[in-house]
Amino acid sequence: MISRNVLLILVGSALVTWIPRITPFILGKMVKFPAIVTRFLQYLPLSILCALLLETVFNAKAGTLATPKWDVVVALVPTVITAVWLKDLMKTVVVGIVAMALVRLVM
Amino acid sequence: MEEVETDTGYTTFRDGVRSCLPTVLGYLGIGFSFGIVGINSHLNLFEITLMSAIVYGGSSQFVMCGLLLANTSITGIVMTVFLVNLRHLLMSMTASPHFREESLLSNVSVGSLLTDESFAVFSTTVAQEKHFSLRWMEGLNVTAYITWIVATFLGGLVGNFISNPEQFGLDFALTAMFAGLFLTQFEWELSKNTKKSIAVVITVVISLYILLSLVSSSVAVIISALLGCLVGGLAYDK
Numbered sequence: 001m002i003s004r005n006v007l008l009i010l011v012g013s014a015l016v017t018w019i020p021r022i023t024p025f026i027l028g029k030m031v032k033f034p035a036i037v038t039r040f041l042q043y044l045p046l047s048i049l050c051a052l053l054l055e056t057v058f059n060a061k062a063g064t065l066a067t068p069k070w071d072v073v074v075a076l077v078p079t080v081i082t083a084v085w086l087k088d089l090m091k092t093v094v095v096g097i098v099a100m101a102l103v104r105l106v107m
Numbered sequence: 108m109e110e111v112e113t114d115t116g117y118t119t120f121r122d123g124v125r126s127c128l129p130t131v132l133g134y135l136g137i138g139f140s141f142g143i144v145g146i147n148s149h150l151n152l153f154e155i156t157l158m159s160a161i162v163y164g165g166s167s168q169f170v171m172c173g174l175l176l177a178n179t180s181i182t183g184i185v186m187t188v189f190l191v192n193l194r195h196l197l198m199s200m201t202a203s204p205h206f207r208e209e210s211l212l213s214n215v216s217v218g219s220l221l222t223d224e225s226f227a228v229f230s231t232t233v234a235q236e237k238h239f240s241l242r243w244m245e246g247l248n249v250t251a252y253i254t255w256i257v258a259t260f261l262g263g264l265v266g267n268f269i270s271n272p273e274q275f276g277l278d279f280a281l282t283a284m285f286a287g288l289f290l291t292q293f294e295w296e297l298s299k300n301t302k303k304s305i306a307v308v309i310t311v312v313i314s315l316y317i318l319l320s321l322v323s324s325s326v327a328v329i330i331s332a333l334l335g336c337l338v339g340g341l342a343y344d345k
Contacts, residue, residue, distance in 0.1 A: 001151070001153055006154050009171070009181050010154070010161060010162065011161070012181065012184075013162050013171060013189075014162050016188055016189035017162050017167065017195070020189075020195050021192075021195045021199055021221055022199070022218035022219055023199070023218075024199035024200040024202075024203045025203045025206065027203075028206070028214065032204075032207070033200070033204060037200070039340050041197070041201040041336060042336075042339065042340070043307050043336045043339030044200075044230075044335075044336055045201065045227065045230030045233075045234070046292050046304060046307055046308065046339075047307055047310075047311050047331070047332040047335025047339070048194060048198065048332040048335075049285060049292055049293075050289055050307075050308050050311040050335065051311050051327075051328040051332045052194075052223055052289075052328060053282065053285040053286055053289045054312060054315050055315070055324050055327070055328050056281055056282040056285060057282070058319055060319035060320070061320075062320065062321060062322055063320065064320060066319035075279055075283075076282065076286060079283045079286050079287075080286055083286055084290060089129035089130060089132075089291070090129050090131075092283055093136065093283045093287065094132065096279050096280065096282065096283025097136060097276045097280055099279075100276030100279035101275050103276075104274060104276060
């Protein structure tokens with residue numbers, strides 16, 4: 001059903017993912033984070049969503065300059081227009097998937 | 108605390124489920140393509156479903172498949188997953204103060220199911236200055252979690268018949284979802300403090316682009332997000 005190696009990888013990966021996720025919630029119960037930390041983290045949602053979005057746009061390899069994935073860039077155009085215009089995440093995702101399928105058909 | 112007044116639409120578990128719905132399609136698209144990729148990386152249906160249930164981190168799971176195919180060592184894979192998912196530490200640090208009054212167990216459960224997407228929905232709610240309950244957050248988290256596992260399983264079922272989900276544009280669900288979530292957040296931040304939000308975004312864009320050529324992309328995301336916070340936090344108000 002499951003090989004020993006895969007099981008070890010899954011359990012190990014689960015632990016190293018889970019611990020950073022829950023530690024701040026456990027610490028937060030015991031101590032109050034300094035105001036300065038909260039002040040800076042206020043900008044985390046905007047910063048990290050921006051970074052995560054851009055990360056998916058680039059082919060990156062340490063040591064070389066990042067290059068844009070052109071199919072992603074092209075598919076992003078109708079996606080962003082939909083997002084700004086309709087402000088509906090579900091429609092944005094549908095338009096994105098269809099756009100990308102079309103782009104891959106042509107490119 | 109339960110006694111605190113919560114806004115309509117942010118009170119019950121059902122409200123949380125409803126708040127999660129816009130992201131459900133994204134989870135389905137990504138989870139489904141992960142299932143296909145997993146099967147094509149010589150994992151079986153049980154292994155990929157278990158992975159989605161206990162690792163529960165989209166991008167890290169795709170990375171794991173690639174590393175498994177490349178015969179990377181167990182420690183190599185676990186270390187990589189750690190780095191790819193380390194960004195959750197920052198998200199948890201940002202979200203956790205809002206749950207201080209809740210029990211330790213509730214805190215652990217909210218933290219365990221925190222994802223990029225649930226954090227984004229949560230953050231937009233905070234930016235809109237809505238008051239929400241623990242039940243709402245649980246509804247949001249649990250809906251996302253179940254959707255992810257079901258989508259993985261379904262993708263795994265058809266994985267033997269489809270080798271590249273990319274052909275259908277499914278992998279783009281991730282980018283499209285991040286684009287939608289980012290733009291929603293950006294719009295709220297812009298309305299509150301235009302100059303500062305633009306400064307933060309420009310900082311992230313430039314630093315991420317430079318960092319991508321220097322360090323692994325997961326580390327680049329973390330450092331550029333921190334630099335964005337630094338600029339936002341240091342800039343004068345008004």
